[in-house]
Amino acid sequence: xxxxxxxxxxxxxxxxxxxxxxxxxxxxxxxxxxxxxxxxxxxxxxxxxxxxxxxxxxxxxxxxxxxxxxxxxxxxxxxxxxxxxxxxxxxxxxxxxxxxxxxxxxxxxxxxxxxxxxxxxxxxxxxxxxxxxxxxxxxxxxxxxxxxxxxxxxxxxxxxxxxxxxxxxxxxxxxxxxxxxxxxxxxxxxxxxxxxxxxxxxxxxxxxxxxxxxxxxxxxxxxxxxxxxxxxxxxxxxxxxxxxxxxxxxxxxxxxxxxxxxxx
Amino acid sequence: xxxxxxxxxxxxxxxxxxxxxxxxxxxxxxxxxxxxxxxxxxxxxxxxxxxxxxxxxxxxxxxxxxxxxxxxxxxxxxxxxxxxxxxxxxxxxxxxxxxxxxxxxxxxxxxxxxxxxxxxxxxxxxxxxxxxxxxxxxxxxxxxxxxxxxxxxxxxxxxxxxxxxxxxxxxxxxxxxxxxxxxxxxxxxxxxxxxxxxxxxxxxxxxxxxxxxxxxxxxxxxxxxxxxxxxxxxxxxxxxxxxxxxxxxxxxxxxxxxxxxxxxxxx
Numbered sequence: 001x002x003x004x005x006x007x008x009x010x011x012x013x014x015x016x017x018x019x020x021x022x023x024x025x026x027x028x029x030x031x032x033x034x035x036x037x038x039x040x041x042x043x044x045x046x047x048x049x050x051x052x053x054x055x056x057x058x059x060x061x062x063x064x065x066x067x068x069x070x071x072x073x074x075x076x077x078x079x080x081x082x083x084x085x086x087x088x089x090x091x092x093x094x095x096x097x098x099x100x101x102x103x104x105x106x107x108x109x110x111x112x113x114x115x116x117x118x119x120x121x122x123x124x125x126x127x128x129x130x131x132x133x134x135x136x137x138x139x140x141x142x143x144x145x146x147x148x149x150x151x152x153x154x155x156x157x158x159x160x161x162x163x164x165x166x167x168x169x170x171x172x173x174x175x176x177x178x179x180x181x182x183x184x185x186x187x188x189x190x191x192x193x194x195x196x197x198x199x200x201x202x203x204x205x206x207x208x209x210x211x212x213x214x215x216x217x218x219x220x221x222x223x224x225x226x227x228x229x230x231x232x233x234x235x236x237x238x239x240x241x242x243x244x245x246x247x248x249x250x251x252x253x254x255x256x257x258x259x260x261x262x263x264x
Numbered sequence: 265x266x267x268x269x270x271x272x273x274x275x276x277x278x279x280x281x282x283x284x285x286x287x288x289x290x291x292x293x294x295x296x297x298x299x300x301x302x303x304x305x306x307x308x309x310x311x312x313x314x315x316x317x318x319x320x321x322x323x324x325x326x327x328x329x330x331x332x333x334x335x336x337x338x339x340x341x342x343x344x345x346x347x348x349x350x351x352x353x354x355x356x357x358x359x360x361x362x363x364x365x366x367x368x369x370x371x372x373x374x375x376x377x378x379x380x381x382x383x384x385x386x387x388x389x390x391x392x393x394x395x396x397x398x399x400x401x402x403x404x405x406x407x408x409x410x411x412x413x414x415x416x417x418x419x420x421x422x423x424x425x426x427x428x429x430x431x432x433x434x435x436x437x438x439x440x441x442x443x444x445x446x447x448x449x450x451x452x453x454x455x456x457x458x459x460x461x462x463x464x465x466x467x468x469x470x471x472x473x474x475x476x477x478x479x480x481x482x483x484x485x486x487x488x489x490x491x492x493x494x495x496x497x498x499x500x501x502x503x504x505x506x507x508x509x510x511x512x513x514x515x516x517x518x519x520x521x522x523x524x525x526x527x528x529x530x531x
Binding site for chain 2: 043124127128131132133135136138139140141142147
């Protein structure tokens with residue numbers, strides 16, 4: 001490995017940034033396209049997929065839960081004075097549910113997942129790459145892409161939407177708690193007022209985009225880790241780059257989703 | 265060189281032959297002809313020719329950066345050669361599809377310089393993982409039996425529940441060797457098996473390599489610059505110089521050589 005690492009370095013130094021950028025885009029497209037081929041082919045790594053769902057989903061519940069509660073609480077406290085001025089306090093639950101479910105909940109949760117899950121995947125795969133663990137799988141005739149990448153991307157694609165639903169629910173509970181600081185409103189009443197302002201065309205696009213958020217977070221984390229080169233420094237770089245790129249990708253996807261929803 | 269073996273070819277499990285059957289030429293087990301490999305216009309291997317016979321231990325010596333690791337990575341298909349041919353069990357590695365290449369890889373073990381143990385798994389899981397991946401119907405009892413047996417062979421039965429981070433360098437190498445040997449390969453490729461170990465542990469690893477080779481009648485290519493390891497393990501030594509085989513012979517022949525370059529290694 002030392003030989004190869006040393007030998008590869010001059011080549012990387014000579015590549016121009018423009019060429020590197022376009023090569024990177026091409027590589028990432030091939031890397032992602034491979035997922036759609038491998039995901040259907042046996043053997044299916046069900047046990048590893050479940051383990052990843054547990055690691056990424058269940059273990060993120062406290063973090064996104066606390067965040068969701070605080071978002072709902074703060075959003076309600078800050079929005080209330082403006083609505084009270086116009087005598088529209090009764091619209092507060094509807095406004096909170098709209099902004100939380102359609103935009104803030106999905107984007108904030110996706111950003112948290114990009115930070116927590118994306119960096120974890122990038123660091124884990126990066127570490128496996130530089131310590132030759134991925135090559136060790138390859139030489140024992142185990143498909144490392146299927147075992148490491150497919151399972152993780154599937155897990156994030158499934159878990160991020162569930163975490164977002166959870167965040168939205170807890171966020172509404174936070175909002176309910178904030179409402180009760182100044183007024184007295186029952187939980188059932190709060191939820192019925194909050195949800196009456198939402199219809200299927202609001203919820204469905206917001207829900208669909210969360211799968212794309214989950215997919216890009218997993219895929220970018222895997223891609224950055226898989227392509228880590230050199231020593232332990234590159235593990236940190238892979239994790240950092242995974243977070244930055246995945247966060248940016250979430251915003252870009254959100255912008256595209258909003259435009260598409262607007263057109264429909 | 266391409267002599268057909270006189271003995272019966274080993275009979276493999278039917279599941280391993282699910283794809284089109286591979287050629288079963290066994291002698292020589294590895295044959296490299298004119299292997300060339302470059303990185304960034306720097307030629308590392310410039311036409312290496314090497315043959316490894318069944319049951320033979322071949323040590324590859326050479327300076328750092330001379331392409332020793334690249335050579336064995338080409339043999340197992342981790343790197344594609346720029347030119348030349350690599351025959352493993354009579355099959356040209358560079359022309360094989362993924363499934364057929366994996367069939368070959370099932371018969372080739374590779375011990376990495378760092379041992380490359382899966383650090384999120386215990387020793388037991390490290391050994392269980394390749395077993396289970398290749399035989400989904402394997403019962404936990406049979407797997408446990410194989411794991412205990414191989415750990416006993418490498419003298420580390422007590423380490424079964426340890427994490428890789430709890431193992432010393434020598435122990436990691438032994439477990440790495442066990443993980444490879446548990447699949448019962450016909451060829452072993454060792455990438456600097458004694459690097460970073462103290463003299464005593466390095467000697468133990470070298471002796472273990474010979475012991476496992478004799479016990480399982482496997483062929484080996486051992487990449488090293490540790491002369492003590494070469495002395496213990498080598499049936500034959502080849503020395504890489506400027507991307508080609510610069511010298512070849514037994515340990516005694518090379519250590520007695522008058523060639524200044526060869527002497528510089530054996531000083």
